[in-house]
Amino acid sequence: MIPSKYIENAVNEMASLPGVGRKTALRYVLELLGRSETEVERFADAIRVMRAEVKLCAQCNNISDEAICEICTNPSRDKSMICVVEDIRDLMALEATHQYKGLYHVLGGKISPMDGIGPGDLHIGSLLSRLSEGEARELIFALSPTMEGDTTAYYIFKKIEKACADGLSVSALTRGVSIGDELQYADEVTLGRSILHRTPYDKSWQG
Amino acid sequence: MIPSKYIENAVNEMASLPGVGRKTALRYVLELLGRSETEVERFADAIRVMRAEVKLCAQCNNISDEAICEICTNPSRDKSMICVVEDIRDLMALEATHQYKGLYHVLGGKISPMDGIGPGDLHIGSLLSRLSEGEARELIFALSPTMEGDTTAYYIFKKIEKACADGLSVSALTRGVSIGDELQYADEVTLGRSILHRTPYDKSWQG
Incomplete structure (x- = not known):
């Protein structure tokens, strides 16, 4: 239906991006077709170089x-804390809060038997060696509030039980009602967890 | 915020595509980062070659x-008909119906003073020369049912009035109630146009 094999090819590649269908891919490609050759070279190069250099x-x-x-x-980061995240985007989201000054460990996913992802597919081994070096005093789980996230945290927790006995403390992101949410619309599990793990109230709650 | 200038660069380029924000662009880029270098080369090449060759x-x-x-x-296409469309995607949509066997003329847009697009920015001159060659007996406007589409059709119509006197017939896509639509929800203008330009009913309406 597309009267050019070059366009067809480019559309197929664009449609391989997550969430992009053929109609959207065609829209992207025709927009690029309308740019100058130099601009399109720059576009393609940025992607090629990114993959080669990062x-x-x-x-x-x-x-x-x-x-x-x-x-x-960064010498000003606190090397006694390691925050475990699934994905680079989670790390970026935490960095954007400017509230955390420790280090990170990106797992590259979560344990998900349904998707065929086991502990061996994640960067768990390198996390354990980092912990065995002994510089870290606290491990913070910042994983998705899903069954897979909980499974992953529990798997790692079992692996480091000995380190915990040696003084490593383990924490996790608070689950609770989102700021700005109406209480009555919060789901039962979140609300239940929120009252069970209630937080001491002090001056820091003002803004 | 993105800890790599190469990723930053690739995200900026991706975010230049129509309808793509920085969050979506980052999602595309991180997905590409997860592919092999050969796959990403193929992706970038498909786009570069498309622009260079099409x-x-x-x-x-x-x-x-x-x-x-x-x-x-194509020798089997009817050279006596030229269908005027704004965009290559409109041509593809008409081709997908398999109902039209004539030729096309892609204007590359529509007259839109608000966007600074005048008749000189469109392929109208080349359409007039094609018509002056005299092979075409019918010109079909397949432009958007908008003010810009109507303006563009009228502008071209004024230019070819002499050719019409010489026997060129001019038609336009029927405006009417979409197949499958409920009559009561059709907008007034469409419905009004639909009864004013009513179509003779015959056997071809069956399916």
Whole structure:
């Protein structure tokens, strides 16, 4: 139906992106077709160079232009805390809050037998070696509030029980009612967890 | 916020596509980052080659891998009819109906003073020369049912009034109630036009 094999090809590639159907892919391709050749070269190059040059940090698996990422090399970050996240986007979301000054460890996913992802497919081994080096005093789970996220946290927790006995403390993101949410519309599990793990109220709650 | 200038760069380029925000662009880029280098090279190449190789048909401005497109060179197409469309996607939509066997002329947009697009920005001159060659006996407007589409059709119509006197017939896509629509929900203008330009009823209405 598309009267050009080059367009057809480019549409197929675009449609391989997550959430992009053929109609949207065609829209992208025809828009690019309307740009100058130099602009399209720059577009294609940015993607090619990105894949060729971006590394995963050898310590925490964050994306990085160097062998060790900016967060791991930053002397002002607190090396006694490691926050475990599934995905680089979760790390970015936490960084955007400006509330956390420790280090990270990106697992690269969560344990999900339904999708055929077991512990061996995640960066759990490297997390355990980091913990065995002994610099970290606290491990923070910042995983999805889903069964897979909980399973992953529990799996790691079982692996580090000995380290916990040696003084490593383990925490997790608070589950609770989102700020701005109406209480009556919060789901039962969240609300139940929220009152069970209620937080001491003090001055820090003002803004 | 993104800890890599290469990713930043690729995200900026992706976010330049129509309807793509930075969050979606980041999702695309991180997905590409997860692919093999060969796969990403193929992705980038498909786009680069598409821009470098695709031509616009010298006759009708349809996209084409050759100087003249497949439709214009197809001997079984009816050269006495030219259907005027705004965009290549409109041509594709009409082709997908398998109901039209004539030729096309892609204007590359519609007259839209608000967007600074005048008649000189469209392929109207080349349409007039095609008509002056005299092979076409019918011109069909398949433009958007909007003020811009109507303005564009009227502008072209004024330009070819002399040709009409010489026997060129001019038609336009029927405006009417969409098949499957409930009559009571059709807008007034469409419904009004639909009864004013009512169509003779015959056997062809069955299916």
